[in-house]
Amino acid sequence: MTSTLYHPACCSPLSDHWPLPLALPGAQLISTRFDPALLDPDDFTRCGVPGMSAVSKRQTEFLAGRLCAHEALRRVTGAPCIPAVNEDRSPCWPAGVVGSITHGAGWAATVVARREQWRGIGLDVEKQIAVARADRLVAEILTPLELGDYAALNEAQRGLRVTLTFSIKESLFKALYPLVNKRFYFQDAELIHHDSSGYARLRLLTDLSEEWNTGAELDGQFVQFEDYLLSLVGITA
DSSP, X not given: OOSSOOOOTTBOOOBOOXXXXXXXXXXXXXXXXXXXXXXXXXXHHHHTOOOOOSOHHHXXXXXXXXXHHHHHHHHHHSOOOOOEEOTTSOEEOOTTEEEEEEEETTEEEEEEEETTTEEEEEEEEEEOOOHHXXXXXXXXXXXXXXXXXXXXXXXXXXXXXXXXXXXXXXXXXXXXXXXXXXXXXXXGEEEEEEOTTSEEEEEEOSOOSSSSOTTOEEEEEEEEETTEEEEEEEEEO
């Protein structure tokens, strides 16, 4: 695998901008924008990315995420590669590396770090959820404690609360799942703090392993940009 890949027209130039409030030492975040209308079926072959049978949107976001991963791995390890897909559909990272890929609504990113610095890392991007949809989903995503002040929030605050809680719990899952090898869901963790600086803190409500059990707390962070919300959870080594 060469250090430089063919760059398809469906993806914008790769960016190494770190949009989140707090940089993670040793971690590299690479992002791109993508347009399914510009995907050429031969782009997979040109980029050395295994093809997939799916609609154009799914194909393009997969390709965009793998291009970001290739560049992030090149910068962190000096050995770029395209992560394969595990049986559970998660990315298969090289030995000694942790990472996370996210994509949605035309934006994709990958964050990668060495395992000697970070045991787990989870990244998730979401489009801002409209308040009508947020009100329909809220009971599935928020725990009883999180629901406490929801009704008192205005429409913009309710949409943001559901978007943030959904995203940060997705990031938590991506960070923890490789460590516990056990699936868990929205009601199995709660967002106990978040503030305008982009800092967040979560608490587990279920036992996932001997180490990661009920009451364990983890830090996270988030940022809003354009119509997106990006969140990250990192677990230090």
